[in-house]
Amino acid sequence: MSEQFDLADRRLSGGKGIDTEELTGKTFPYQFDRSLVDDVDLHAATPGEDINWLEDIELMTEDGVNAVFDRYTNAFLKIYFEIPAGRENEYARKVLVKHLQEGNSYGIWLKHKHAKFAQPELGSWLAGSATVGANWTPPELAGWQKPDH
């Protein structure tokens, strides 16, 4: 379970392409070290008898760098380590699952603040995940007063 990201030093470039590093202000070790994702079990991490939703996940490129698309953030996560030929999609999937299971997906992280209903934070990737959204309150505009009618 991840701690909430510290976004104090984050600087958004305002560019059209927003990737995970820009949104979170940081990179993650498994983007650089292949050995950190080697033991990810894709079948165990997905429902059903095959790899289910990961069938749609393929290695892509962003800014000329290998990347996997994180649909929960709507952004690319770059992969900097060397990928053996023929195993491109496998490693893209493993990096993505590791990213999700460690709670580092920016879109999932936003649940802490914006989820309106109680739900598991990391959903289908991690059994016993923490609950978020149980105490959501509507945002209030400073100085706003409820009308009488």
Added chain:
Amino acid sequence: MEQVSAAPQGGRYDIRGLAEPDATAPKNAVVSGSTAEFDAAELSTRQVNLELRRLVYGEGVTEVTVHNPGAKHSLSVGLLARCRVRIDGSLGYFGCGLIDGPEIHVTGRVGWSVAENMMSGVVVVDKNAGSLTGAALRGGDLVIRGHVGARTGIDQKGGTIVVGGNAGTLTGFMMQRGRQIICGDAGNGMGDSMYDGAIYVGGKVASLGVDCVEAELTETDREFIDRKCAIYRLDQPATFRKFVCGKKLWNYDNLEPNERKLVL
């Protein structure tokens, strides 16, 4: 500000849009270890969904059977955890929508838009499904053993839809990604305005929609069809034809990068 307050015209109002803001889980399930079952006959839609979430999120139950669903709409929606749910009967509209992780088996029929916006998981329906089956599907497997209505997989963005029987008109309408396996026949306008993805048809195709063309069936395609039919124990016809986007309508190069991400 409170989430729930008195509405000006009487009753209760929930700022999140809940139709029954004061509903609570009925706690009528019989729980045995990691399995549970309950009767939905006298419960409202929201009570059924609250009971499912209480069991899966709160009680650590991983297998739930729901008896007497009564073809209610919007049952078993929004489940965001790995679990197995058996719906012992039929569902109305929008059943099993917005899920991420569950494996759901419906023993009866389903109405419009079953498994719409599913992110991951498996939904198997033993009988027929209405129109808009798997609308905007993002991932996972949706299996209909019977026939399906019109616009199956409309705006599909991923995942796999498998139909044991026939599919109605405009199957794969505006499909953007993912795969469909139709073991029977497909109606008029199949694949109309599809941008990507593949539709495999075992029977006859009444007519193709705009910019949908036939493609060569590869060994990879064959392995995929065989695997899915074996997993779900579906009889498949001897041959399949593959249909894809003709790419005449592609305008991605002119779109901003973020537009491109909408279809990933």
